Amino acid sequence: MDFLLLKFILNRLWQAVVVLVGVTLIVFVMVNVAPGDPVAVMMEKKADAATIERIRQQMGLNDPLYVQYWTFLKNSFSGDFGNSYFQKLPVRALLARGFAVTGSIAVGVLLFSIAVGILMGILAAVFRGRSADRLIMLVSTLGMALPSFWLAIILQLVFGLWLKVLPISGLKSFKAYILPSVALGMIYAASLARLTRTNMLDALNQDYVRTARSKGAGETAVVVVHAFRNAAIPILTYLGTLMKSILGGSVLVETVFAINGLGRLLVDGIMKRDIPVIQGCTIYIAAVFVLMNLVIDLVYGLIDPRIRAAKES
Amino acid sequence: MGNTEIENAKIEKRLPASENPVKFTSFYHDAVRRLRRDKIATVCFVFIVFMALTALFAPLIAPYDQSYQDIEAVMSRPTPKHWLGTDEFGRDILSRIVYGARVSLAVGIVAEAIAITIGVVLGALAGFYGGKTDAVISRVIEMFAAFPQILFAIVIMFVFGTGVINVFFAIGFVGWTSVARVIRAQVIQLKENEYVEAARASGGSNLAIVARHLIPNCLSTIIVIATMEIPADIMYEASLSFLGLGVQPPQSSWGEMISVARRHLRSNPGYSIYPGIALVLTVLAFNLLGDALRDALDPKLKNL
Amino acid sequence: MNTNLLDVKNLCTYFYTDEGVVYALDGVSFSVKKGETLGIVGESGSGKSVAALSVMRLVQTPPGKIVSGEVLMNGENLLKLSGKEMRAVRGGKIAMIFQEPMTALNPVYTIGSQIMESPRIHRGLSRRQARRVAIEMLEKVGIPLPEKRVDDYPHQLSGGMRQRAMIAIALCCNPELLICDEPTTALDVTIQAQILELINDLKKEMNTSVLMITHDLGVVAQVSENVLVMYASKVMEYGGVKEVFTDPCHPYTKALLESMPAVESGRERLHVIEGMVPSLSNRPEGCLFHPRCERRMEICKTLRPELIMAPAGRWVRCWLYASGPRTLGSIERG
Numbered sequence: 001m002d003f004l005l006l007k008f009i010l011n012r013l014w015q016a017v018v019v020l021v022g023v024t025l026i027v028f029v030m031v032n033v034a035p036g037d038p039v040a041v042m043m044e045k046k047a048d049a050a051t052i053e054r055i056r057q058q059m060g061l062n063d064p065l066y067v068q069y070w071t072f073l074k075n076s077f078s079g080d081f082g083n084s085y086f087q088k089l090p091v092r093a094l095l096a097r098g099f100a101v102t103g104s105i106a107v108g109v110l111l112f113s114i115a116v117g118i119l120m121g122i123l124a125a126v127f128r129g130r131s132a133d134r135l136i137m138l139v140s141t142l143g144m145a146l147p148s149f150w151l152a153i154i155l156q157l158v159f160g161l162w163l164k165v166l167p168i169s170g171l172k173s174f175k176a177y178i179l180p181s182v183a184l185g186m187i188y189a190a191s192l193a194r195l196t197r198t199n200m201l202d203a204l205n206q207d208y209v210r211t212a213r214s215k216g217a218g219e220t221a222v223v224v225v226h227a228f229r230n231a232a233i234p235i236l237t238y239l240g241t242l243m244k245s246i247l248g249g250s251v252l253v254e255t256v257f258a259i260n261g262l263g264r265l266l267v268d269g270i271m272k273r274d275i276p277v278i279q280g281c282t283i284y285i286a287a288v289f290v291l292m293n294l295v296i297d298l299v300y301g302l303i304d305p306r307i308r309a310a311k312e313s
Numbered sequence: 314m315g316n317t318e319i320e321n322a323k324i325e326k327r328l329p330a331s332e333n334p335v336k337f338t339s340f341y342h343d344a345v346r347r348l349r350r351d352k353i354a355t356v357c358f359v360f361i362v363f364m365a366l367t368a369l370f371a372p373l374i375a376p377y378d379q380s381y382q383d384i385e386a387v388m389s390r391p392t393p394k395h396w397l398g399t400d401e402f403g404r405d406i407l408s409r410i411v412y413g414a415r416v417s418l419a420v421g422i423v424a425e426a427i428a429i430t431i432g433v434v435l436g437a438l439a440g441f442y443g444g445k446t447d448a449v450i451s452r453v454i455e456m457f458a459a460f461p462q463i464l465f466a467i468v469i470m471f472v473f474g475t476g477v478i479n480v481f482f483a484i485g486f487v488g489w490t491s492v493a494r495v496i497r498a499q500v501i502q503l504k505e506n507e508y509v510e511a512a513r514a515s516g517g518s519n520l521a522i523v524a525r526h527l528i529p530n531c532l533s534t535i536i537v538i539a540t541m542e543i544p545a546d547i548m549y550e551a552s553l554s555f556l557g558l559g560v561q562p563p564q565s566s567w568g569e570m571i572s573v574a575r576r577h578l579r580s581n582p583g584y585s586i587y588p589g590i591a592l593v594l595t596v597l598a599f600n601l602l603g604d605a606l607r608d609a610l611d612p613k614l615k616n617l
Numbered sequence: 618m619n620t621n622l623l624d625v626k627n628l629c630t631y632f633y634t635d636e637g638v639v640y641a642l643d644g645v646s647f648s649v650k651k652g653e654t655l656g657i658v659g660e661s662g663s664g665k666s667v668a669a670l671s672v673m674r675l676v677q678t679p680p681g682k683i684v685s686g687e688v689l690m691n692g693e694n695l696l697k698l699s700g701k702e703m704r705a706v707r708g709g710k711i712a713m714i715f716q717e718p719m720t721a722l723n724p725v726y727t728i729g730s731q732i733m734e735s736p737r738i739h740r741g742l743s744r745r746q747a748r749r750v751a752i753e754m755l756e757k758v759g760i761p762l763p764e765k766r767v768d769d770y771p772h773q774l775s776g777g778m779r780q781r782a783m784i785a786i787a788l789c790c791n792p793e794l795l796i797c798d799e800p801t802t803a804l805d806v807t808i809q810a811q812i813l814e815l816i817n818d819l820k821k822e823m824n825t826s827v828l829m830i831t832h833d834l835g836v837v838a839q840v841s842e843n844v845l846v847m848y849a850s851k852v853m854e855y856g857g858v859k860e861v862f863t864d865p866c867h868p869y870t871k872a873l874l875e876s877m878p879a880v881e882s883g884r885e886r887l888h889v890i891e892g893m894v895p896s897l898s899n900r901p902e903g904c905l906f907h908p909r910c911e912r913r914m915e916i917c918k919t920l921r922p923e924l925i926m927a928p929a930g931r932w933v934r935c936w937l938y939a940s941g942p943r944t945l946g947s948i949e950r951g
Contacts, residue, residue, distance in 0.1 A: 015452075022456030027468075034472040129679075145597035147548050149555050149568075150589035153575055157582055207720035213675055214715075215735045215786065216708035219700075229725050248461020252552055256575065266464060267556055270471040282468055286459040 009298065016294050023286040024076045027279055028069050036273060072279075081280035086272055091280035094265055099284070101171065102261035105253065106246045108181035113188035113242070118235070120189070121196020126223060128201060136193060143190030148249055152183035152256040169258040180253040187249075188242055195238055199231035206230070233300070240296045244289045344533075344609040354605035357598040364595055368414040375408035380563040388581050397587050400570075401577060406584060409565040410591050416566040417595060420480055420550040421543040427485025428546075429539060432492025433531070437523050439493070440500030450493070458490040466549055470558040480559045484549045488542055495538060499531050533610040541603035544596040551592055567592045621689075622826045623649040623672070623794055628686035630664075630671045633679065637898040641667040641681070643850040646924075649794065654820065654827040656837030656858065658873070659847035662894045665830045668847070669796045672828070673713055674703055690794070709739040712787035714816075716799040718779035722771040728755070728782045729767035732789055739790045754785035758815060777808035781815065788819060795820070796828045801836060813839055834877050838862055846870050849895050849905040852924055856931025866933040868912045904936065912937060 039052045039061065056062055060071060075081065081091035124136040159179060160168030167176045203209065204227045212226040251263025262281060269277030348354050367374055376396070377383070383395070383403040391398045397406040439450035457465070469483035503509065504527065512522050551568030553559030560566035562573075567588040574584035630642035642664045649655045659665045670676045671683050674695065688695040695706060707713075712735075715721040723731060732754055733747035742750065748767065755763035758781040771779055780800065787795055797816060801809035817840050820827050829841055837844050837858060844861050846854040846869065854867040865871045872890045892909040895901055901908055907917040916936050927933040 015455075018452055019455045019459055022452060023459050026456060026460075030468060030472045035474070141601065142593075142597065145544070145593050145600055147551055147568075147589070147592055147596070149552060150571055150585075150592065153571065153578065153585050154589070157578060157585070161579060161582075207715055207717060208723040210675060211713075211715060211721045211731075211783075211786070212723070212734070214673055214707055214713040216704040216706070216738050217734060218704060226723055230723070233725075244459075244461050248463040248465075251463065251467070252555065255556060263464070267467065267558070270467060270558065273471075278468065278471065282460065282464065285461060285464060289461070290459050 012294055012297055016290050019290050020077075020287060021073065023290070024073050024283055025069070027282050028072050031275055031279060032065070034273075076279075076283050081283070082276040084269075084277050085274045087274075087277075091276045094277065095262070095280050095284050098260065098262035098265040098281075099288075101259060102247065102250045102254070102263060104171070105177070105180050105184070105250055105259065105261060106243070108177045109185040109188065109246050109250075110243070112181045112185035113192055114239075116185070117189035117192025118196050120193040122200055122223065122228065124193065124197040125200030125204060128197075133197075137197070140190035140193040143186045144194075146186055146190075147252075148184045148187060149252040149256055151186055152179065152253050155179045155183055156256070171257075171259055176257075180257050180259065183256070184246065184249050184253045188246065192235070192238070192242070195235060196231065199234050200227055203227035203231040236296060236300055240289075240293045243292050247285050247288065340533075344606075347609045348605055351605050351609075353601055357602040357605070360594070360598045361602065364414055364598075365418055367411055368418045371412050371415055375405075375411040377405040377408040379409050379412040379565045380404065381408070388577065388584075390581070391583065398581060398583055400573065400581075400584060406570075406587055409570060410567065410588055412565045413567040413570060413588060413591065414595075416477060416554075416560050416564070417547045417550060417592070419477070420484060421547045421599070423481045424484035424488065424546045424550070425539050425543050427481060428488030428542065429492050429535060431485070431489035433496050433528065433535065435489070436493035436496030437500050437527060437531075440497040441504060441519065441523055441527065443501070447497070450497075454490045454493050457486075462487045462545075463549060463552055466553055467556065467558055470553060475558055475561050477560055477564070480550055480553060483553070484546050487549065488546060491542065492535075492538055495534060496531055499534055500527050503527050503530050537603065537607045537610055540599060540606050544599035544603070547592070547596055547599070620650055621648040622651045622653075622691065623828075624687070624689040624692075625668075625672065626687040626689065628668070628671055628688065629684040630667050630676055630681060631684050632681045634898070639898045640850045640900065641897055642671060644686075645847070645850075645852055646686075647845050647852070647855060649826045649828060651793075651826055652820070652824050653843065654817075654829055654841040656829045656831065656841035656844040657847060658831060658834055658837050658844060660832060660894050662849070662897065663847040664850040664897070665832075665847050666798055669713065669798050669828065669830050672796065673707055673711060675707075675713075705739065708735040708792075709790050710792055711794045711796060712790065712792040713796040713798065714780070714783050714787050714800045717803045718776060718783045719771065719803075721783060722779060724771055727768050727770055728774065728785075732767075732782070732786050735786065735790045750789055751785070754789045755782070757788075757819070758782070758785045760785075776804055777811065780804060780808075780812050784812075784815065784819070788823065788825070791823060792825060794826045794828065796830070798830045799832070800829075802831070802833070809836075816840065834862070834873060846873070849900060850897055851905060851934060852932070853906065853935070854931065854933050855924070860931060866927045866931065866938065867906075867935050868910050868937070869906045872909075872911070904934075 039055050039059070060068060063071075079092055081095070083090055084094060087094060120136045120140065124133040127133045155166075156168040156179065159166040166179055167173065168179070170176055171180075200223075204223070206227075208230075209222055209226050212222045217226070247262070250261055251267055253259070254261045254264045255267070262285065265277060266281040266285075268274070269281060348358075372378070381404060383399055383405065385403070386392070386395060386399050387403040388401055389395055389399045389403075395405050395407070397410070399405055400409070435450050435454070439447040439454075460468075466483045466487045469486055470479060473479040473482060500523075509522060509526055512526055517525070550559055550566065551571070554566040554568030555572045557569075557572060560569050562569060570588040571585055571592075574581070574588070577584055625648065626646050628642055628645045629640075632639040632641055645664070645668055647655060647657075657665045657668060667676065667681075672688050672695070674683070674688075676683060683696060686696070690706070690710065695703065698706065722728070729748060729751045732751035733742075733744070736742045736747045736750045737744070752763045752767050755766055760766050760778055760781050766774070766778075766782075771782070774782065780803075783800075795816070800816065801812050804812060813836060816827065816829075819825070827840070829837060831837060841858050843856065844854075844858045845852055846861070846867065848869050854861060854865065854870045861870060862874065865874055869890075876890060890909055895905060895908070902921075903919045904910070904913075904917040904922055907913045910917065914936055920936075922934050922936050922939060924932050924934045925938060927935075927938040
């Protein structure tokens with residue numbers, strides 16, 4: 001059994017590597033298709049043609065494309081994306097700094113959306129058809145239509161400018177995390193609430209829930225232990241997509257709340273055509289997502305014995 | 314009723330494999346009847362039609378042109394002259410919201426059409442041929458899906474440059490993977506059906522089978538996905554424009570308006586609020602209509 | 618004086634749906650003595666499963682509701698208990714086995730942990746003690762290698778083994794009453810016999826009373842002392858198994874018995890009861906069975922018969938045995 005599990009893990013790892021190579025290829029192609037000479041951008045129009053040509057030679061930009069890609073691929077896998085044209089720092093350092101910031105926001109968003117979304121979803125399922133259910137569904141339907149950047153501005157307006165209870169920019173205190181987490185987390189909390197409700201309703205209608213009741217289990221145990229554990233399986237798969245969306249959506253709240261995270265790094269890089277930064281950010285974020293999915297796949301197998309069996313065989 | 318049956322018979326006669334289970338008329342009549350009974354769906358549909366007309370006839374509806382500057386009323390609060398006030402150049406906010414509807418709806422339709430075209434073709438190929446084709450396409454889907462949608466759109470905008478047309482393509486390229494996944498799964502299921510066997514037996518080429526049997530059978534799924542993805546596309550456009558990477562001024566877009574308005578939050582909060590409300594209502598209407606369509610046409614997509 | 622373990626009196630359970638009120642159980646009474654097995658038979662839709670769920674108070678509310686009646690267990694009315702008190706009864710004094718062992722077992726927990734739940738709730742056992750109980754129970758229900766199987770998940774067991782595990786779950790707290798809702802319907806014929814035998818053996822060993830709910834008259838004949846024949850939410854006939862099966866009073870019981878394939882009887886064709894079970898939200902007037910009854914009389918179409926003691930010494934709901942209107946029937950039959 002352990003051998004099969006190992007085989008399953010190795011197989012998933014191999015798939016992940018293939019996808020990551022593809023990701024570097026996509027990024028490489030896009031950057032090469034983009035108009036403008038990177039060296040000219042880098043020199044900020046201060047250099048003459050001869051100098052530009054010399055630097056091109058140095059950077060290997062005159063090599064055939066496949067050689068360039070090979071170098072790029074090797075560097076990407078070792079985490080070396082070169083230096084930023086403008087900040088004169090290794091992209092790796094910028095990424096590390098940005099990721100620490102974005103990661104902390106992502107944790108806030110994830111905590112908010114999971115706590116609120118799953119709790120609301122469970123409540124709605126338990127009180128299905130009653131007013132609590134209807135209210136939760138109404139709010140979540142609305143929540144799914146709220147663009148995070150606009151909600152962020154409204155929250156700034158209400159809690160920052162009118163009520164003056166929460167900071168409207170930066171991440172200096174714990175309180176500063178509240179608005180970005182809610183602004184970006186609202187849409188995910190809403191969709192998690194709906195997803196949880198659907199799956200909980202399904203689980204609560206299963207025979208095994210009746211069996212649990214027939215054993216004399218309390219209502220909390222029935223809902224949490226018996227129904228939710230089953231409903232959690234599809235929710236868990238959704239968390240991978242959720243993390244990806246949070247990493248992406250972070251750029252919007254980072255912009256509104258003036259936070260220098262990964263998203264801002266990428267957008268600034270794009271505005272300035274700072275190619276190493278663009279490459280670094282995109283590959284880094286995609287890699288995080290691919291690895292996260294890998295982890296979720298493995299955890300998935302641990303939670304659901306049937307999946308484990310299916311994958312082992 | 315009698316009419317529909319005759320029509321059904323006609324359709325079935327036209328198709329070489331008479332086992333084709335798509336009963337176009339009765340199936341869609343049924344769905345439409347169910348939808349009309351759904352009050353929320355009806356309201357949303359009416360709202361969307363209203364928005365579409367607004368977008369189409371924006372020059373007739375908007376009180377002012379989107380770039381007309383009323384120099385005497387810069388950053389004014391709502392007045393009888395400017396119902397929702399004016400912006401930093403004295404442009405009428407209501408008029409700019411009306412014109413902004415054009416961009417939002419156009420992006421919703423065009424970008425989704427691009428996404429569906431790519432997604433249906435690749436998804437159908439993967440599902441129909443299976444084996445190596447499927448493996449390759451599936452990996453490609455995974456690669457593209459590895460980027461957060463909004464960041465991918467940002468990078469594409471970097472490659473192509475800003476502007477409405479490029480927004481269409483950026484968002485279209487971002488959205489195709491989810492379409493491809495669903496269509497692939499459905500084609501795999503459909504091709505096992507007897508009528509595909511029958512079509513093959515009567516000498517239909519692969520292309521004919523895919524085009525005449527499989528894709529028409531995926532039609533309701535495609536409609537549902539489109540309605541459900543359009544609001545996401547509208548949100549992506551607003552987000553791109555908000556970041557300054559999408560629609561460029563003086564052309565107005567809700568996202569772009571919110572982005573500028575943000576700087577005047579203290580002096581004119583309404584400027585930020587109104588375009589957002591237009592955006593929320595539009596997205597809400599599409600979301601609710603999408604839910605209703607899914608329930609009416611394709612309930613098994615519930616977990617999408 | 619009262620030796621009955623369970624006395625169900627005039628139990629009514631209705632479901633309030635959009636299409637109207639469904640009378641799933643309408644004035645049903647029966648009793649089960651200590652160590653006795655009562656079989657409840659009927660076609661699907663007769664209300665027999667609702668009877669089981671009502672005794673356990675597991676009818677889903679809404680839409681279902683136990684409207685009136687009493688469920689007396691050792692003289693105590695279960696319908697009057699608080700939620701907490703009732704939970705102590707469920708799995709403790711009364712346990713239940715369901716029809717489909719695959720769906721009735723939670724797929725994400727091991728067999729062992731699902732058996733351990735009851736003893737931990739009702740007997741306050743520690744995890745370790747409960748695990749020992751689980752292994753003992755698995756051995757008792759005839760699952761080989763119980764120390765290993767205890768850590769298996771439901772999908773790793775065969776259908777018969779799953780039902781055995783289900784029985785282990787039900788019996789691990791020594792319940793006084795075991796309710797079996799179609800326990801063998803989902804199983805192969807050979808496995809069916811084994812499971813019934815197991816239930817019978819354990820019942821004797823543990824001196825448990827059993828409420829056996831089934832559509833299969835063969836099952837009832839094999840395990841029960843008394844039988845309750847239900848039709849469209851009401852009791853039609855109620856008495857000792859031997860008497861009812863050898864000399865059925867009610868035309869419905871008769872029809873049911875005739876529709877059963879019997880190897881030794883040598884009948885060539887099975888009898889089929891014409892018509893369908895009436896919808897429980899729109900029941901016919903008069904006797905509920907009259908539209909399908911071969912011995913229908915005028916009165917059956919208008920007046921609903923009461924459950925009366927027939928001369929044969931058992932309860933029957935049929936005008937044929939009522940003294941007054943009986944003459945009416947005799948006239949009609951000429």
